Amino acid sequence: xxxSTQSTxxxxxxxxxxxxxxxxxxxxxxxxxxxxxxxxxxxxxxxNTMNDYILxxxxxxxxxxxxxxxxxxxxxxxxxxxxxxxxxxxxxxERNRVKTSEEQQKSVKRLLKKEKDxxxxxxxxxxxxxxxxxxxxxxxxxxxxxxxxxxEMDVA
Numbered sequence: 001x002x003x004s005t006q007s008t009x010x011x012x013x014x015x016x017x018x019x020x021x022x023x024x025x026x027x028x029x030x031x032x033x034x035x036x037x038x039x040x041x042x043x044x045x046x047x048n049t050m051n052d053y054i055l056x057x058x059x060x061x062x063x064x065x066x067x068x069x070x071x072x073x074x075x076x077x078x079x080x081x082x083x084x085x086x087x088x089x090x091x092x093x094e095r096n097r098v099k100t101s102e103e104q105q106k107s108v109k110r111l112l113k114k115e116k117d118x119x120x121x122x123x124x125x126x127x128x129x130x131x132x133x134x135x136x137x138x139x140x141x142x143x144x145x146x147x148x149x150x151x152e153m154d155v156a
Contacts, residue, residue, distance in 0.1 A: 012049070013042035019078040027084035031058070034074055040067075108138050 017036040037043040047064035115133045
């Protein structure tokens with residue numbers, strides 16, 4: 001849509017700025033854009049000519065807006081290319097990162113609490129059921145202090 005909008009607009013005159021609104025999530029066009037022409041008369045002709053025009057299977061609506069009514073931030077970032085953010089990649093990195101010992105302890109504590117509640121609910125229903133659960137395999141906090149290994153230094 002970017003290429004077709006720009007090439008269609010350039011048929012009429014020189015385009016100073018083109019701003020296509022895009023979704024931050026998908027980087028797809030939201031379906032509207034703003035074009036700033038060098039000449040005001042050309043902008044009026046384009047708005048009249050291209051209004052209700054079918055472009056890429058979509059109905060184009062064009063309006064002429066005088067510069068006095070255009071918001072100062074309308075073309076903010078128009079010259080900057082759109083950078084798609086890899087949200088799935090960011091989530092994958094965050095999800096797969098190695099947890100700190102505090103985070104691991106918090107996770108183990110939460111799992112043990114859920115398991116304790118589950119056992120209590122089963123017992124409240126009158127069911128006599130024993131299962132090893134997470135408590136049997138939960139890593140015990142180490143009482144030993146470990147220090148990172150230092151590289152051996154050559155003494156000359």
